[in-house]
Amino acid sequence: MAHSLDDVISGALRVLDRYGLEFCSMRRVAGELGVQPSALYHHVKDKQTLLAHMAARIVREVEVGDDLIAFAHDLRAAMLTLRDGAEVVATASAFRLGVSDLEADLARRSSPDLARTLWIYVVGHTQATQLHRQASNLGVIEADPDLDASFARGLAIICG
Known part of the structure; x- marks a missing residue:
């Protein structure tokens, strides 16, 4: 199943809430979504970009x-x-x-x-x-x- 950027952000926020920022890795987010880590890079350039999206979602x-x-x-x-x-x-x-x-x-x-x-x-x-x-x-x-x-x-x- 293909995931959207919204799915990636939601998955990252679930990982954040469960494990904290220290353990919110791209690998763990990919695991949350049931995909390989490389699949995340279709939606975000790097972890910093994902953090920007996460922060924007938190305060939206x-x-x-x-x-x-x-x-x-x-x-x-x-x-x-x-x-x-x-x-x-x-x-x-x-x-x-x-x-x-x-x-x-x-x-x-x-x-x-x-x-x-x-x-x-x-x-x-x-x-x-x-x-x-x-x-x-x-x-x-x-x-x-x-x-x-x-x-x-x-x-x-x-x-x-």
Whole structure:
């Protein structure tokens, strides 16, 4: 059965959610789809391209509106839906692999400096939240009940 780019992205996101970014390899994604790894390259040039598509899918429902705090909460919620979702978005953003359109829209609706600060804060706090939750779920550390509230307090500082 032939797969589409959408199928490849969906398969990669399932692998991401099950194994985390560290173990989200092209070989594992191919296995998820029941194809040889070479079949993936009909849809994506390389793993970085696949990461760009994954990040775009993670944030595709997020829209920048007039309420930047609501935007920040929506972006965070989108990244928290998948294991290591924030890490995928952070990687794509750092290497300018696709999610920069959302960041550019944010800059048009605010200012470049506010947009960059807010973007880095939301993605970074969400990465830290995901890492903390994973560690606490494994029993390595105690759960932090203040993660959501600290996120909101930080937004209040940035967005005033």
